[in-house]
Amino acid sequence: MRTPAKLTASLLACCALLGSATVPTAAGQQAHPVSCSDTDLPVSGPDGPTTVHGRFCLPAGTTPRAVQLLVHGGTYNSAYWDIPHEPDRNSYQRDMAAHGYATFAMDQLGAGRSGQSASPWLLLPAAAKAVHEVVGHLRAGHVGGLAFEKVVLAGHSVGSGVVAAEAATYHDVDGVILSGITHLPAVPVLALGVLFGLRPAFTEPRFLGSDLLYFTTNPGSREWLFYHRENADPAVIAADEATKDQVSVPGMGTVAVFGIVFPVTAAIDVPVFQPVGEKDVLFCGVLALRDCSSAEKLHAQEAPYYREAAKLSTYVLPGAGHSLALHRNAADYREATRSWLRGTLGLAPEGYHPIG
Template structure:
């Protein structure tokens, strides 16, 4: 996995982050971003048997200045990430999904999933996919009720990345009528299991042992990536080392039991057959976790990937599939991520956002 060389380059690049962290005034002038705190239900100690406990879910709302759009994107990060995936604190004019969308007239709300970022930190074992989906269902209700940005959004598009895509799939299939469209990024329906196994063994460790996150007080089944692991796992050679360093500096944790339920019930099993709204699926051509011979997925183009993925959707999904050339797993943080965002906006136009 070449973790030690990646760790060295990541640590050297971390010292350069402050120089590129602030957005140029011209970029920030046309939009506003603010943190929002929402009440949600966290799982009890015994899932499905004990009542849910109160919790808060925090997120960042970004929108163009002036009249707010009537459509909002609900953005759900992947495992070992938090909402910084959607608004990386390095060259935001190039890599921030939220700020780029706002610049083009779109509103978005990027959440910290329970256990990550500034949201509540439940125990790891109850953090199953059902609990994650319930929290998102409640957030959709808040968005439609005008509790985010002061706008009662008439349309909600839920977009996930990686593990977040598995949760989004499950939530959209279970809570029908919640959302008007679904975006699934950094995912196919058949992971490269050998790569995931090696990656987990060499690239993950308990959060308690992590030099960056170890003081968080998490229980032993919350895991984070080892220093230097994110480059080999999540990126191709078509990425800026300073971006990978920023990713390392903002990384987070994931519940191992919860991630297991997402893998089974949100990714491998065909839960997406239950999604009855339009779906946009995007993946990086060089995603070693979900593409290639070990995943039985040819991601060289949308044309080659479609026959392998289309059977997992019904006709109402109207599957729109996109492959970002030369990009790895975290496709939104590669040199050519603007092409992926353009493709997403082309798909979003059907919702009148």
């Protein structure tokens, strides 16, 4: 069980983030009012029936035919996609909705307000199955009463490994976005991150009651693990710290091996968009044998891990670290994502019309 403090913090965050908002856009563009709501969905967890919690955002007053299913990384929850500091500026979900795209950001099992299964059983197959069942809910109209014709999976970091495994196993989505990931992690940096950046989650009051193999980040470690300081807002990093979560160590291990290093992506048969931060110390640079200085160089290195049907597109966000959605210039990454949705998948914005 989570502590009352954890529950209270979650409820306060939800109250702050729920409701309608209008997100500023670039000159010459007209934002659309945003509607967000929270939903719990039944899924079959690894140790019995449970629920997945998620936040659903869309342009107010629309019935879109497509939705992005957003899957966060390790030690995060769905707040990664809707960070509470200046959400009109920093929220992936609200910005997407203001530009005509629906999103559903789920808490992975063991994180946020989703069911907390025993950590040894939260392995990659269980995580991918939960995502698969949420895809089914989205198509069946169980979220917002809208039966979506198109579902695009979008992951970040460990969540991208889960997304890749889901798409490769179930073949039930129309496109895949794998952010904050390459196929060759920087093993020395990851080892340092584990040794100095992580600790058992139960050592913090908000995770009291978690079992021994749930871990979270040490206070202050998120900044050097997940950010390029010169391009990060300290207030966003603070909000990230305040909303951080736990991750199953066995689960993270199986995702790293079978969802990232092993080329499970070779079985993905729908278009893939792979955006990373130029300064991502976990998946880019000499120690990862990955040159993330340009999209072209990244594409040449990553293309061998995909089949032709994936139509791999790559993108590099300049000056951004691992959590690229939370950097100062993240708006460029979001716009690149929308460009891919329009150009490759043919998903035009709904409820949004540019001026002129």
